[in-house]
Amino acid sequence: MYSGVKSIFNRGQKVKGTVILMHKNVLDINEITAAQSATGLIKGGFNVVGDITSSIIDTYTSSFGRSVALRLISATNVDGSGKGKVGKKTYLEGLVTSIPILGAGQSAFDVHFEWDSEMGIPGAFYIENFMLGEFFLVSLTLEDIPIHGTINFVCNSWIYNAKKYKTKRIFFTNKTYLPSETPAPLVYYRQEELKTLRGDGTGERKESDRIYDYDVYNDLGDPDKKESLARPVVGGSNNLPYPRRGRTGRKHAKKDDKSESRSDFVYIPRDESFGHLKSSDFLVYILKSASQNVIPQLRSALTLQFNQPEFNTFEDVRSLYHGGIELPTNALSKISPIPVFQELLRTDGESALKFPRPKVVEVNQSAWMTDGEFAREMIAGVNPHIIKRLQEFPPKSKLDTQLYGDNTSTITEEQLQLNMDGVTVEEAIQNNRLYILDHHDPIFPYLRKINSTDTKAYATRTFIFLQNDGTLKPLAIELSKPHPQEDSYGPVSNVYLPASEGVEASIWLLAKAYVVVNDSCFHQLVSHWLNTHAVVEPFIIATNRHLSVVHPIHKLLLPHYRDTMNINALARNVLVNAEGIIESTFLMGRYSLELSALLYKDWVFIEHGLPNDLLKRGVAVEDPTSPHGIRLLIEDYPYAADGLEIWDAIKSWVEEYVSFYYTSDAAVAQDSELQAFWREVVEVGHGDLKNATWWFKMQTCTELIEACTILIWIASAHHAAVNFGQYPYGGYILNRPTKSRRHMPEKGSAEYAELSKNFQKVYLRTITPKNDTLTDLTILEVLSRHASDEQYLGQRNEGEVWTSDSQPLEAFKRFGRKLAEIEVKLIERNNDESLRNRYGPVNMPYTLLYPSSEKGLTCRGIPNSISI
Structure with missing residues (x-):
């Protein structure tokens, strides 16, 4: 009673502040995914959502009262030990309702700090949470600091109960300092915070930890579950080098002390978790990632009740997007009527499984089959940075000849020149008109292994000609497989040439499919996973371990790290793990990560x-x-x-x-x-x-x-x-199959005769089967979507308070304006009919590098970070 009266009378001697925070989201994505993994989501017909929400609803109320304490730390005046003076403890006060800038789920609280003239200018503050549950601290703003004005603290961090921390939670102002320029009173605090983030490299990490450390990829297999799930450690050796991932400290597997045991909880530093809005907005799509639970139910229904595990015609594939696949009533009865699962299955009250129509077939359903589109996607598709100029002929291999024999291409000049409009190979090379999509060397060493399974594949080389009108034309495809006796004898290779009629046209379409299967595999494992997700994670870890939040380079890079460690942890659990989505539905199977490790040698x-x-x-x-x-x-x-x-x-x-x-x-x-x-x-x-x-x-x-x-x-x-082009291009499985199951039919064989009678059926029996297609489409759609709270290049959610330095702020504004100008320029390019590669035969504009986007499946937009 008296303290309240005293507080009112002393307000004139205090500094007023506003704290913005968010309660823990009831549908926190990490809680959901952990709960779904623990329960399998299939418990008496999926009715476990009530259990999930009840298990994660926080016990505290919206009245924080004396449950959250703050103390200011001086940036200008020191105590007896040389550290910045620490002010008296104060607590959150009343809820503020008149702030128009609050985001969804945010609350603002008044706070008043006792002001002592000997405190100087605040440069940091401590915060303590005495509640059982955590909350997300967005910011603290101090008003009217004498001789200074407003001071902003950008926090964006989860605050757990104070007993869970070995050191106090500290936050710094939005000022930026090189280490040598740090105000003397803040030097100790800056160094101690970095020590906290580095940890001591021991123990199993807990959810509330904020420690950044390294480990190898030794958590992809699960040898304790069954022997076939054992996988080699990736990283830490010359044979299988790899970037490091975030350390979790889980115990070793019982049957393999080099592997880490798997569990429902995968630690990442708490502030790397998905943000509040993203959790609720992306719930349905992240749940889709648990397709090892939902998709098998559909597979079972389709296979057992209809006995139709294959597509028989191209129209069957197209039905996924318009008519949908009819589902039996008893299959639907297994699925709870809650909205997330209705959205997952796109039933809208109907008993049909539908997917959105991929952009590649929105205008023309068959143009994907043309040679022009096949070649155009090498420079305007989802994997547009692999094609190379051919500078030697015939192309040679870098594979060890003692192990794999002579892998020099068997292509001849005569074969290429049949379709080069009178230009010779030598002239084309001299005039920069001959190109190659070369997927031979990465794939060939694995062919004997993968061809011993249900998968049947080739190592491929595709030769491309730059025509006078600026478009590309495929000239030939070379398919290679191991010698029947052993690899050292060298490959058995065949060259296929374009054809537009008869069975030869069907053979040519199959040859292109083998190329795209290689390209899909390389794209997913190397272009996408390795060369973005995996290689960036060590930079995130090192930044947080050694660059203080007040360091200018930390501030520069921070937006480009958002959500990456979290999506990578999710990938290790369901995408790139043993028998995960990639191993199950893509060409390389159990050798997937091993392939990317071998290619990392050349990164x-x-x-x-x-x-x-x-x-x-x-x-x-x-x-x-x-x-x-x-x-x-x-x-x-x-x-x-x-x-x-x-x-x-x-x-x-x-x-x-x-x-x-x-x-x-x-x-x-x-x-x-x-x-x-x-x-x-x-x-x-x-x-x-x-x-x-x-x-x-x-x-x-x-x-x-x-x-x-x-x-x-x-x-x-x-x-x-x-x-973000994965679903727009690959959602139509005919255009970008992920697996091949038959070898090329040979003349005189039953398969060849079948090809001449029903090429669609043979094509569909060769590429990704129906069950794997359902899984691929589900996951590719997830990966291709933007969240509603996405941060795009040239944007920062902190507005203008991420730094107090005006010149960098103005430079960043210029950056944003420049990107907007570029977007206008790119739209103009897409309207230029002379640039024929912008649309191609499918009449699909190249929009993937438009900087901006709305939420959803847009095939455009450049987020700041690898956030999905």
Whole structure:
């Protein structure tokens, strides 16, 4: 009673603040996924949602009262030990309802701090939570600090009960300091917070932990469950090198002390969890990721009750998008009528399974079969950065000849020149008109293993000709498989040429399918998973371990890390794990991650900047007169042309930002936190490649700018280009099959005769079967969607308070305006009828690098980060 009266009378001597926070979301995505895994979601007809929600509803009420305490820390005045003075404890007060900027689920509270003139200017604050449940702290704003004005603290962090922490939770103002420029009173606090985030490398991590540490990929298999689920450790060896993942500290498997045991809970640092809005908005789509529970129910219904495990015609496939697959009543009775499952099955009250129509067949249902579209998707599809200029003929292999024999291509000049409009191979090479999509070397070493299963595949080389009108034309496809006796005898190869009539046309369509199966596999495992998701995670870990939140490079990179560790943990549980989605429905099966590990041996960070990538593949040459410093040899190359616009915008923004904080190369070399960060990225996070000579030394501003630009490009535009077109292109399984099950029919065989009678049936028996198609479509749709709270390139959810420095803020605004201008330019390109590769035969514009998007399945938009 008296304390309240005293508080009122002393308000004139206090500093007023506003705290914005969110209650723990009842439908927190990590709780849901853990609960679904524990219960299997199939408990008496899926009726477990009530159990889930009741288990995670917090016990605290909306009146926080004296349950949350705060103390300010001075940035200007020190105590007797040289540390910034710590003020008196104060508590949250009344709920504020008049703030118009509150986001969904957010609440604002008044808080008043006792002001002591000897405290100086606040630079940080402690916060303690005495409640049982956690909450999400968004921000603290202090008003009218004497001789200073408003001070903003951007927090965005989960706060657990104080007893769960070994050190106090601390937050810093939005000021930015290089380590050497940190105000003396804050130096101790800055260093101690980084020590907390590094941890001591021991013990099993708990949900409330905030520790960032490294481990190898030893949690993909489950040898304790059954022997067939054992998988080799990926990372930590020369044979199977790999980027590091976040350490969880789970116990070793009982049957393999090199493997980590699997459990329902996969630790990631708590602030890496999906945000509040994303949890509720993406619930239905993340639940779809648990297709090991839902899809098997559908498979069972379709197979057992209809005895139709295969598509028989192309129309059967198209029915997935318009008529849908009729489901038996008793199959539906197993599924709870709650809305999430109605949305999952797209029944809308009807007994049919439907999927949205993929963009590749929205205008024309059969144009995907054309040679023009087959080639166009190599430069404007979902995997548009693999095609290379052919600079030697015939193309050679880098495979060990002692192990695999001579893998030099068997293609001849005569075979290619049949369709080269009178141009010779030598002329085409000299004039930069001959290209190749080469999936031979990565796949060939595994063919004997995978062909011993139900999967039947080839290593492929596809030869492409640049025509006078700027479009691409496939000239020939070479399919190779191991020699019947042993690999060292070299491959058995056949070359197939384009045909438009008769059984030869069907053979040619099958040859293209084998190419696309290779491309789909390489895309998912290397272009998508390895080269974006996996390679970025060590940067996230090292950033949080060594770059303080007040460090300028931490502030620059932070938006580009959002949700990545979380989606990667989910992937290790259901996508890239033993017998997960990728192993079950894609070509490489149990060798999937092993393949990506072998290709990681050749990963070069600096070559993943777009200009260097284009130069390496020979599809561009240096040209100082060009706006981008390079000239495309395929002028109408949608991915490259649009990507260079985005790349230049990112680099200009990074240059302005870095130049503001680093005025000399010496400032980079002498930045202790930056040097520790980069050293650990190289020696630990990507430690299997630490001896590579191509790593930046990180001694100059130029190196720092280039490294940050590459990292931002990978996490934003490159990931967008290889991710958000997955369903628009691959949702039509005929266009991008993920598996092949038969070898090419040989003349005189029953299969060849069948091909001449019913090529659709043979094609469908060769590519991905119906059950795997249902799984693929479900997951590809999830991966291709944007959440309603997505952060796009050029945007920051913190508004203008992420930094207190005005020049970087203005530079960031210019970056946003530049991206908007680029989007207008890209729309204009798509309206230019002379650029025939922009739409192609399917009449589908290339929009994947448009910077902005709405939520949902849009086939456009560049999020800041690898968030799905």
